[in-house]
Amino acid sequence: MPIVKNVSRAVSQLLQSSGCGCGISIVPIRCIGVSPRQVASDASFHSVSFSESDHPRVLITGGLGQLGVGLAKLLRKRFGKSNVILSDIRKPADNVFYSGPFIYADILDYKNLREIVVNNRITWLFHYSALLSAVGEANVPLARAVNITGLHNVLDIAAEHNLRLFVPSTIGAFGPTSPRDPTPDLCIQRPRTIYGVSKVHAELMGEYYHYRYGLDFRCLRYPGIISADSQPGGGTTDYAVQIFHDAMKTGKFQCNLKPDTRLPMMYIDDCLKATLEVMEAPAEALSMRTYNISAMSFTPEELAQEVQKHIPELQVTYNVDEVRQAIADSWPMNFDDRNARRDWGWKHDYDLPELVTTMFSFLGSDSRIAQAN
Numbered sequence: 001m002p003i004v005k006n007v008s009r010a011v012s013q014l015l016q017s018s019g020c021g022c023g024i025s026i027v028p029i030r031c032i033g034v035s036p037r038q039v040a041s042d043a044s045f046h047s048v049s050f051s052e053s054d055h056p057r058v059l060i061t062g063g064l065g066q067l068g069v070g071l072a073k074l075l076r077k078r079f080g081k082s083n084v085i086l087s088d089i090r091k092p093a094d095n096v097f098y099s100g101p102f103i104y105a106d107i108l109d110y111k112n113l114r115e116i117v118v119n120n121r122i123t124w125l126f127h128y129s130a131l132l133s134a135v136g137e138a139n140v141p142l143a144r145a146v147n148i149t150g151l152h153n154v155l156d157i158a159a160e161h162n163l164r165l166f167v168p169s170t171i172g173a174f175g176p177t178s179p180r181d182p183t184p185d186l187c188i189q190r191p192r193t194i195y196g197v198s199k200v201h202a203e204l205m206g207e208y209y210h211y212r213y214g215l216d217f218r219c220l221r222y223p224g225i226i227s228a229d230s231q232p233g234g235g236t237t238d239y240a241v242q243i244f245h246d247a248m249k250t251g252k253f254q255c256n257l258k259p260d261t262r263l264p265m266m267y268i269d270d271c272l273k274a275t276l277e278v279m280e281a282p283a284e285a286l287s288m289r290t291y292n293i294s295a296m297s298f299t300p301e302e303l304a305q306e307v308q309k310h311i312p313e314l315q316v317t318y319n320v321d322e323v324r325q326a327i328a329d330s331w332p333m334n335f336d337d338r339n340a341r342r343d344w345g346w347k348h349d350y351d352l353p354e355l356v357t358t359m360f361s362f363l364g365s366d367s368r369i370a371q372a373n
């Protein structure tokens with residue numbers, strides 16, 4: 001194996017060379033000039049010319065799901081419309097297409113993704129593409145491809161081009177053997193869904209690339225997210241969005257989880273605020289690269305009672321979906337987010353009553369507009 005020997009000798013010489021300025025334990029890709037995809041070393045130098053005083057140039061993958069459009073809106077307000085590119089493999093609605101830059105990007109197409117990053121001089125990447133917990137169980141091969149192979153593509157491109165990378169994780173990254181009430185940042189993680197397994201993999205790979213190559217990887221474990229103007233993509237916590245729509249439309253709601261199933265939840269504005277805050281936090285403030293964030297925790301019964309304060313005639317019945325129930329029973333009931341609060345000042349704005357009032361004022365004003373038209 002002379003080639004292997006030569007390469008390892010060259011790498012060890014590079015590691016020891018004082019000119020590189022690298023420590024032995026942290027080896028940024030640009031120092032050894034060999035990326036995980038064997039891209040020429042000068043590939044990363046192009047993006048290094050980005051000045052920190054400029055606005056970041058942002059790409060959001062999987063941006064047409066429940067969270068991406070709201071994230072683009074928030075980031076465009078902060079960094080300017082033209083600096084934030086939304087992408088997905090689906091066709092955007094007119095209002096999304098005309099609200100700012102949109103591009104087709106399949107995260108499984110490595111070359112296409114790299115071309116987008118290079119041509120648009122991307123400096124920050126928010127990686128939102130994923131198959132969520134319930135749809136993931138219904139199509140494991142696709143979930144494995146999108147959530148694991150897709151993540152590998154994103155990690156390599158981010159490392160090669162010196163990007164700051166945000167990858168969301170989830171309460172679903174924990175499992176039945178994790179402490180569930182509360183669940184700390186660091187504990188046993190043995191999830192029993194392909195979604196959870198892929199998210200633990202993403203957390204570990206991102207942290208590994210951070211320590212091994214200096215990748216600026218940042219990750220938050222989101223609770224179930226509740227939003228009024230976007231639909232959830234097939235998760236276990238979807239009921240907590242659906243109840244609002246059904247309460248408004250029919251006054252009847254059939255819940256697919258048992259009434260006492262407690263899960264951590266969060267209003268979308270808090271989720272997106274946390275995402276921007278952790279991306280803007282100075283690196284020295286981050287004692288970890290993956291944080292839990294928390295706002296509230298409730299059961300379907302407690303949510304229904306709060307909703308009934310606004311729509312007293314709402315009738316709730318229960319028809320349990322065994323797959324979703326088994327998933328929910330293995331997830332945290334409460335999330336311990338003390339580290340996020342201490343390190344970068346995380347603080348939620350919405351508790352359960354505030355969330356329900358906000359959802360109804362949003363949906364209420366929407367329906368009034370629909371009637372007027």
Ligand SMILES: NC(=O)c1ccc[n+]([C@@H]2O[C@H](COP(=O)([O-])OP(=O)(O)OC[C@H]3O[C@@H](n4cnc5c(N)ncnc54)[C@H](O)[C@@H]3O)[C@@H](O)[C@H]2O)c1
Pocket residue numbers: 061062063064065066067068088089090105106107108127128129130131132146150168169170171221222223224225226231232233234235237
């Ligand atoms: N919504 C939540 O409650 C929640 C909670 C925890 C974590 N998260 C995470 O946040 C991220 C965004 O969640 P969401 O609710 O918007 O998800 P979503 O399911 O609503 O949207 C995911 C998007 O990924 C896209 N996608 C699928 N395959 C793709 C491919 N090959 N290339 C590019 N895009 C592809 C889909 O078209 C879809 O628009 C996900 O990573 C999810 O795991 C969400």
Ligand SMILES: C[C@@H](O)[C@H](N)C(=O)O
Pocket residue numbers: 132133134169170171172195222223224225234235236237238
């Ligand atoms: C919790 C989260 O990751 C997603 N909403 C799901 O239920 O799958």
